[in-house]
Amino acid sequence: MLDIKLIRNEPDKVRAGLVRRGDDPSAIDHVLELDSQLRAIGTERDDIRSEVNQLSKQVGELHRDGRSEDASELQARSKQLGERERELTDRAEALQADVRLALLSISNLPAAEAPDGLTEDDNVVVRVNELPADAYGDHQRVPHWEIGAELGILDVDRAVRMSGSMFAMYRGAGAHLLSALINYGLDRNRDAFEQIRPPTLVKTETMVGTGHLPKFSDDAYQVERDDLWAIPTGEVPLTSIVAGEVLDEDELPMRLMAHTSCYRREAGSAGRDTRGLLRVHEFDKVELYAFCTPDDAQSLHHEILERAEQAIVDLGLAHRVLDLACGDISGAGARTYDIEVFAPGADRWLEVSSVSWCTDYQARRANIRYRPNGQKGTEFVHSLNGSGLAVPRVWAAIVETHRQPDGSVRIPDVLQPYMGGMTAIAVPS
């Protein structure tokens, strides 16, 4: 969430930022109104509390001096003030909740460098490593679900039978390719990122802390009986690792990565992209994450982007990088790059990574701070996240791109060590 002080001091700047996103700037006026009421009531309440504290202290002294009789008048007055105090506290708490709610619904301000525009058509293509349309042979123009069935490496039908639509099951070399991709994704970042294997079921308050609730409750799987939620992304536990903590500056930047399953109900996209692996309820992902000082944020942002991008390039896939327009950046982000790979069989670009710089927006909500060296006090950290590798779509792009005229699928060189030296997945005889 945004800093209420920023909204107070520079409301026009905040409004301008929201307008760039296409959001309604009047939310700011609402917050300011609530905030000024809250402060007025808070001041009055604090004054009364102060008086009650004074009186109580005096009562204590009287009791100690053996003059308990003289205390009753003070006690009566204090009790009376207490009623008023309770009243004001109730109102203050209600207002506080309102302010927080209003604040939570306001998105992060886009970075100055983020491209203008409100829709995905305004996204700026930063880099393309695209082959001409006629570079793909007919053998590559086969969708992965057909290839998967032919080679016996992807069994959607049986997955659907046991779990319903939009679930998938990998078999044999297909499953091997899946685990290879995961290990490949982790190993390339092991030089700088600490690997985490977090829980994938988390408490309600954890989901709230990262902003995935209540806003996206329809899109998350809930285990009601135990009040747990299946994580929609590794970002949830990774953010929560240091939630509420004050870090030493020496601990920053803190770079974390995790391979987790991710669970999404995809409630808003029922009926869309239902074929194969384009959109599934449960998928594997290697997530890269970093907490850092504001000074380091932009260079880290580019580093994570480069790591995610290079992983795709080394797999021999056509890809492009988009600098998202203000209106297309998700709520917590100030600037986001998307990486898309081209899947020739499905004949479309697939988003495989979204690398976001969240400034201190996420940290403020999750209350993650650090102590700047040589200064007193604390500052909120900046947080960055990006998919190192979203497995199913990359799997799909590999299978389609590297399909050979004889129907076999060549394993990219960089993955062969992860598959016991296997160079291709052959057509069953």
Place this chain on the structure above:
RNA sequence: GGAGACGUGGCCGAGCCAGGUUGAAGGCGCUUCCCUGCUAAGGAAGUAACGUCGCAAGGCGUUCGAGGGUUCGAAUCCCUCCGUCUCCGCCA
């Protein structure tokens, strides 16, 4: 799942079942200064976060796992929840 013990400031650890100058003793760590060929040792002072008011100095408020309750007043009493530890049971 059953029985018990516990949860205090950056850390350790008093206080809690005698509720009132306890935002919290003492120690460690850290910062500054003094002493000192260097270092070590020693001495002095300082050392939470957040909110709010104020140009500032500073004032006020909140926080002793979380949330409620009792009271003029709660780290201290009561209730609920979360977590940790020990024992028993159960099970990968």
